[in-house]
Amino acid sequence: MKKIIGGITAPKGFYANGKHIGIKRKRKDLAVVYSDSPCHCAGTYTKNIVKAAPVLWNKAITDEQQQVQAIVINSGIANAYTGKAGVLHNEAMAEATADQLSIDKKSVLVASTGVIGKMLPIECVCEGIKVVSQSLEPSNEAGNQAAKAIMTTDTYVKEIAVTFEIEGQTVTLGGMAKGSGMIHPNMATMLSFLTTDIHISKELLQKALSESVENTYNMISVDGDTSTNDMVLVIANGKSNHSIIETENEDYAKFKEAIDYVNTYLSKQIVKDGEGVTKFIEVQVMQAQTEQDAKAIAKSVINSNLVKTAFFGEDANWGRIICAMGYSGGVFEPSKVTLDYKSEGGSIRLIDSGEPIPFDEEKALHILKEKNLLVIIDLHDGDKQAVAWGCDLSYDYVKINGEYRT
Amino acid sequence: MKKIIGGITAPKGFYANGKHIGIKRKRKDLAVVYSDSPCHCAGTYTKNIVKAAPVLWNKAITDEQQQVQAIVINSGIANAYTGKAGVLHNEAMAEATADQLSIDKKSVLVASTGVIGKMLPIECVCEGIKVVSQSLEPSNEAGNQAAKAIMTTDTYVKEIAVTFEIEGQTVTLGGMAKGSGMIHPNMATMLSFLTTDIHISKELLQKALSESVENTYNMISVDGDTSTNDMVLVIANGKSNHSIIETENEDYAKFKEAIDYVNTYLSKQIVKDGEGVTKFIEVQVMQAQTEQDAKAIAKSVINSNLVKTAFFGEDANWGRIICAMGYSGGVFEPSKVTLDYKSEGGSIRLIDSGEPIPFDEEKALHILKEKNLLVIIDLHDGDKQAVAWGCDLSYDYVKINGEYRT
Numbered sequence: 001m002k003k004i005i006g007g008i009t010a011p012k013g014f015y016a017n018g019k020h021i022g023i024k025r026k027r028k029d030l031a032v033v034y035s036d037s038p039c040h041c042a043g044t045y046t047k048n049i050v051k052a053a054p055v056l057w058n059k060a061i062t063d064e065q066q067q068v069q070a071i072v073i074n075s076g077i078a079n080a081y082t083g084k085a086g087v088l089h090n091e092a093m094a095e096a097t098a099d100q101l102s103i104d105k106k107s108v109l110v111a112s113t114g115v116i117g118k119m120l121p122i123e124c125v126c127e128g129i130k131v132v133s134q135s136l137e138p139s140n141e142a143g144n145q146a147a148k149a150i151m152t153t154d155t156y157v158k159e160i161a162v163t164f165e166i167e168g169q170t171v172t173l174g175g176m177a178k179g180s181g182m183i184h185p186n187m188a189t190m191l192s193f194l195t196t197d198i199h200i201s202k203e204l205l206q207k208a209l210s211e212s213v214e215n216t217y218n219m220i221s222v223d224g225d226t227s228t229n230d231m232v233l234v235i236a237n238g239k240s241n242h243s244i245i246e247t248e249n250e251d252y253a254k255f256k257e258a259i260d261y262v263n264t265y266l267s268k269q270i271v272k273d274g275e276g277v278t279k280f281i282e283v284q285v286m287q288a289q290t291e292q293d294a295k296a297i298a299k300s301v302i303n304s305n306l307v308k309t310a311f312f313g314e315d316a317n318w319g320r321i322i323c324a325m326g327y328s329g330g331v332f333e334p335s336k337v338t339l340d341y342k343s344e345g346g347s348i349r350l351i352d353s354g355e356p357i358p359f360d361e362e363k364a365l366h367i368l369k370e371k372n373l374l375v376i377i378d379l380h381d382g383d384k385q386a387v388a389w390g391c392d393l394s395y396d397y398v399k400i401n402g403e404y405r406t
Numbered sequence: 407m408k409k410i411i412g413g414i415t416a417p418k419g420f421y422a423n424g425k426h427i428g429i430k431r432k433r434k435d436l437a438v439v440y441s442d443s444p445c446h447c448a449g450t451y452t453k454n455i456v457k458a459a460p461v462l463w464n465k466a467i468t469d470e471q472q473q474v475q476a477i478v479i480n481s482g483i484a485n486a487y488t489g490k491a492g493v494l495h496n497e498a499m500a501e502a503t504a505d506q507l508s509i510d511k512k513s514v515l516v517a518s519t520g521v522i523g524k525m526l527p528i529e530c531v532c533e534g535i536k537v538v539s540q541s542l543e544p545s546n547e548a549g550n551q552a553a554k555a556i557m558t559t560d561t562y563v564k565e566i567a568v569t570f571e572i573e574g575q576t577v578t579l580g581g582m583a584k585g586s587g588m589i590h591p592n593m594a595t596m597l598s599f600l601t602t603d604i605h606i607s608k609e610l611l612q613k614a615l616s617e618s619v620e621n622t623y624n625m626i627s628v629d630g631d632t633s634t635n636d637m638v639l640v641i642a643n644g645k646s647n648h649s650i651i652e653t654e655n656e657d658y659a660k661f662k663e664a665i666d667y668v669n670t671y672l673s674k675q676i677v678k679d680g681e682g683v684t685k686f687i688e689v690q691v692m693q694a695q696t697e698q699d700a701k702a703i704a705k706s707v708i709n710s711n712l713v714k715t716a717f718f719g720e721d722a723n724w725g726r727i728i729c730a731m732g733y734s735g736g737v738f739e740p741s742k743v744t745l746d747y748k749s750e751g752g753s754i755r756l757i758d759s760g761e762p763i764p765f766d767e768e769k770a771l772h773i774l775k776e777k778n779l780l781v782i783i784d785l786h787d788g789d790k791q792a793v794a795w796g797c798d799l800s801y802d803y804v805k806i807n808g809e810y811r812t
Contacts, residue, residue, distance in 0.1 A: 050732035050740050081728055081740065083761060116725025117762040225712050225726070226733040305711065305799075306631050306807055313808030319522025320631070322487050326456035327632040334456050334487065355489060356523040393711075393808075395801050401712055402719030402799075 001258055004172075007159030008033055009143030011172040011197040012239040015136035018149025021128025023076025023114075023121065028149035030125070031073045032132045033193060034101055038067040039235035041109065042206035044213045046230035052080030053090035054110040055231060061106060066202055068235060069107040071193055072097040072129060073150050075178065077120050079112040080228040089120045096126040100133035111191050113152055113178065113229050147176035150191060153400075154178050158269040162258050166251045167242040171198045173255075175262045179222070179270030190217060192232040192266055198255055199238035200245040208256050209234050216263035219295070221302050221390040222274035234259070271389045276396030279311050279373055283388045285330075286378040293330035294386035297377065300328030302390030311373065312392035316341065316364035318350040321375065338378040343370035353380075407664055410578075413565030414439055415549030417578035417603035418645040421542035424555025427534025429482025429520075429527060434555035436531070437479045438538045439599060440507055444473040445641035447515065448612035450619045452636035458486030459496035460516040461637060467512060472608055474641060475513040477599055478503040478535060479556050481584065483526050485518040486634040495526045502532040506539035517597050519558055519584065519635050553582035556597060559806075560584050564675040568664050572657045573648040577604045579661075581668045585628070585676030596623060598638040598672055604661055605644035606651040614662050615640050622669035625701070627708050627796040628680035640665070677795045682802030685717050685779055689794045691736075692784040699736035700792035703783065706734030708796030717779065718798035722747065722770035724756040727781065744784040749776035759786075 009016050018031035043062040045055050061068060072093055079086045090110050098105040112120075136142065147159040161174040177192035194209075213232055238244070245251050272280050283301050288294035301307055304324040310317035318339055325332065335354035340347055345367040349357055367373075415422050424437035449468040451461050467474060478499055485492045500514040507514075518526075542548065553565040567580040583598035600615075619638055644650070651657050678686050689707050694700035707713055710730040716723040724745055731738065741760035746753055751773040755763055773779075 046733075048729065048732035049738065050728055078725075081725065081760075081762065083741070116728065117757075225710055225729060228729055228732060304631055305803075309804050309807035312804060315808070319484075319487065322456050322522065323454065323631060323634055326454035326634060327452075332455065335489070351523075354487075356487065393804060395804050397711075398715050398718060398799060398801050398804060401715035402721070 001164040006140040006161040007143040008174040008195045010161035010174040016146035018146040029076045031146035031149035033071040035237040039237040040202040041068045042209045052229040053086040071109045073111040077114040096129040150178045171240040177266040194234035197239040216267040219388045275400040276394040277391040279392040283375045288384045289382035291384040296328045296330035298388035302388045308393035314368040332379045336380040340376040342374040407570040412546040412567040413549040414580040414601045416567035416580040422552035424552040435482040437552035437555035439477040441643040445643040446608040447474045448615045458635040459492040477515045479517040483520040486522045502535040556584045575648045577646040583672040600640035603645040622673040625794045681806040682800040683797040685798040689781045694790045695788035697790040702734045702736035704794035708794045714799035720774040738785045742786040746782040748780040
């Protein structure tokens with residue numbers, strides 16, 4: 001597998017673009033992604049009871065339908081909690097895209113992010129869809145424009161592409177994502193879109209995506225809130241000219257490796273670009289009895305406000321980590337725990353077999369001063385593990401999310 | 407029922423005091439509470455897997471034993487994650503208290519709060535227990551000193567006493583609590599101690615406490631972390647001279663009303679004195695299908711960092727409330743929800759039957775500028791309800807919890 005330059009337009013047959021169409025004041029706000037041939041599709045969606053209209057639309061399509069050919073995304077208004085009008089607006093977005101591309105409206109997946117409870121200016125949106133659809137290009141530049149257009153208050157574009165070989169053919173997987181930024185401080189919506197020219201059954205495409213999402217996007221946390229609009233979509237047009245993957249053979253394994261790589265990269269980028277983030281924190285939980293325990297513990301630690309503020313304060317306050325592990329619901333034996341902090345500034349052991357180790361505060365500070373931190377929790381209680389990614393909690397998080405909507 | 411001046415020494419037969427004995431640098435750090443006759447006892451404890459030594463000690467006593475006669479509390483060091491030495495230190499605290507009061511060590515309940523993983527200076531502590539035990543008094547002033555001595559970075563004393571009548575006799579219930587402050591920014595430990603001269607069976611004492619805690623301390627949230635040391639204890643010496651309460655009769659109901667009142671008062675005081683709190687927020691969830699749904703929704707809303715920062719910013723950002731309801735795990739029908747904000751500045755409806763209502767931002771700001779806010783969520787879906795209490799998330803929360811331990 002090789003990382004290459006580009007994003008969602010890197011795989012064969014994919015076109016895209018992104019523009020400012022007038023939902024936001026200035027920044028780009030609409031993207032269209034298109035494949036010149038039909039694609040298998042798969043998706044994973046927010047578990048929030050309050051699901052935005054596009055989530056319901058896409059779920060029906062990826063659950064029931066074999067093929068799609070386009071994705072249209074607006075980054076101005078979430079179209080969540082907008083009732084029946086919102087459902088109609090969502091359908092209108094699909095229809096406008098379909099009309100321009102001469103495909104069926106049910107071949108168009110839709111995504112939205114932005115303010116909750118506000119109505120889309122639907123005529124303006126449909127007009128914009130027309131403009132963007134007429135400017136689709138297969139270039140990296142066009143893919144990059146689309147990746148820009150899905151951003152809200154993200155501070156940089158998140159895109160990636162990788163290639164690998166199946167039967168001597170080059171297969172490409174591209175992706176773009178938006179993270180926890182927001183125009184109006186309303187919601188930390190996470191959107192991710194993957195495109196690929198792999199030839200794979202719909203079932204295995206969904207399986208690869210679902211399993212990958214569990215260990216990537218579902219293991220990141222900026223503020224622990226699950227939005228009404230979160231989704232990850234992958235569409236595969238099969239243009240890479242190898243025989244179709246219909247069993248979990250070694251070609252499937254190659255794809256799984258690639259999709260894990262892409263999703264891990266995008267997940268980490270989302271955290272690093274989180275609101276007010278000054279530290280990126282990776283929590284590794286080793287030797288747990290079950291993967292579920294390892295995940296629960298890793299996520300509880302990365303979600304704790306007390307842990308997050310301690311990292312912001314560069315404080316080796318390991319008591320808060322032990323405490324967050326304790327209320328995680330994950331099973332472990334306190335007396336077996338080993339805890340290490342690690343960064344480019346060095347590494348330090350804070351707990352060994354459940355015993356606090358006296359440590360040099362100067363050395364700890366030297367490690368914690370770095371931007372990228374690693375927390376290694378070894379439970380010595382089994383052979384399962386998990387990794388979670390998160391960030392500190394800073395003054396700027398409060399500022400960005402506390403400011404009055406204007 | 408009548409609120410009176412005083413705290414834990416208000417009921418007949420109770421003595422207390424609190425002093426600085428040298429665990430902390432300057433502030434009071436040790437309290438002793440004593441009853442001149444044996445008490446029935448009951449307790450509820452943290453569900454954190456990592457339980458501090460005093461939690462394990464008390465749980466064994468309140469689970470298995472009929473009677474106790476004293477409580478000793480240090481507010482300097484949590485004695486949590488301190489292994490076998492911590493267990494011995496805890497026992498030494500009980501023993502030192504018992505020696506002074508000429509009672510059995512198993513008649514002494516113990517509580518600690520402060521830094522995790524640090525060892526108690528046990529000789530200093532035992533010496534201090536001697537001094538405090540020799541200065542016990544039944545006065546309100548002595549009770550107030552004890553309430554002061556259990557504080558960490560709490561900014562004010564939290565105590566209360568109420569009286570009610572059973573069989574023409576005056577029954578008194580007193581209480582003191584400490585909240586989310588901390589000397590070293592290590593842990594948001596919640597401790598609460600109730601004393602009463604009611605004559606009641608151990609079983610009903612435990613039942614009243616357990617049920618009351620579910621709707622009071624368990625419905626507050628400052629930062630969502632559950633400490634290794636949280637506990638609520640009640641001891642009842644039966645001195646009020648009425649016949650013993652052994653069934654859930656109307657006398658039991660009077661006691662239940664009193665304990666609910668006391669616990670609600672102390673719970674709210676704990677939230678109001680939370681770190682960096684600028685707003686006190688009450689979330690009422692009405693007409694839910696089950697009490698469990700109502701509680702899950704109320705707690706999810708009050709725990710959301712996005713909701714908390716919005717209140718800090720005085721922003722009528724109701725989308726975040728809907729979102730937090732949606733991922734709460736509680737069941738509700740989005741299209742039936744009504745949402746109101748209320749304060750001394752007025753009240754405003756933001757959602758009616760699932761439909762966002764256009765509102766006057768000026769009026770909303772006028773309401774949100776107040777220090778005490780009420781969020782009323784009506785699910786129109788059943789007849790159960792719940793109330794949760796919490797606070798905003800401010801710069802000062804980050805500051806207090808992010809500062810380096812010195």
